[in-house]
Amino acid sequence: MNPLKIYLLAIATLVLPMWAGESKSLFDGKTLKGWEGDLKVWSVQEGAITAGRIDQRAQRNEFLASTRSYTNFVLRLQFKIEGTEGFVNSGVQIRSERIPNHHEMAGYQADIGEGWYGALYDESRRNTILAKPDPETVKKAVKPGQWNQYEIRANGNRVTLKINGIQTVDYTEKDPKVIPHGKLAVQIHGDGKTRVQFKDLSIEELP
DSSP: OOHHHHHHHHHHHHHHHHHHHHEEEEOOOOOOOOTESEEEEEEEETEEEEEEEEEOOOOOOOEEEEEESSSSSSEEEEEEEEEEEEOOOEEEEEEEEEEETTOOOOEEEEETTTTTTOOOEEEEOEEEEOOOOHHHHHHHHHOSSSOOEEEEEETTEEEEETTTEEEEEEEEETTTTHHHHHHHEEOOOOSEEEEEEEEEEEEOOOO
């Protein structure tokens, strides 16, 4: 073999394990192992993490959170939200923490729901929309009432969101006080007759 090829292969052997991302499943489709939350709210139904009913109003925001924290990653999952009465809304928390002695979590949320799809919200921290897609982008990306894929990339101070392969926001954090580390979580929002489900959750950690 050409000496140059041998050299390049040797370099690749050393470098690739450090940089090549490996996707790991976060949900086994049967149990909530690796997650914590109110099991009166969260359960596994039809092979999906499930909360809420379309004939019963959710009393308050509830979160099912990962038991470990993450820094830089690509999170991929499928979501489906159903409901027509009240504030039918959900979201996926990243780099978040539970507020002590409270049901809320604080941190970035990839939003889900009519008027909120694909937006990046700062839940229980700055309480504001950090970035939001235009309506035409949402219309192209979202399949209402069906399974949709969310891809959430957090790398350094940059967060990008995609729904069904269409990018909705590209946000760069400018506040140095915001910690780029924390738990993942899925949410059901209060005050809506809502059923939300999540499946095929996987994470690819980045250097």
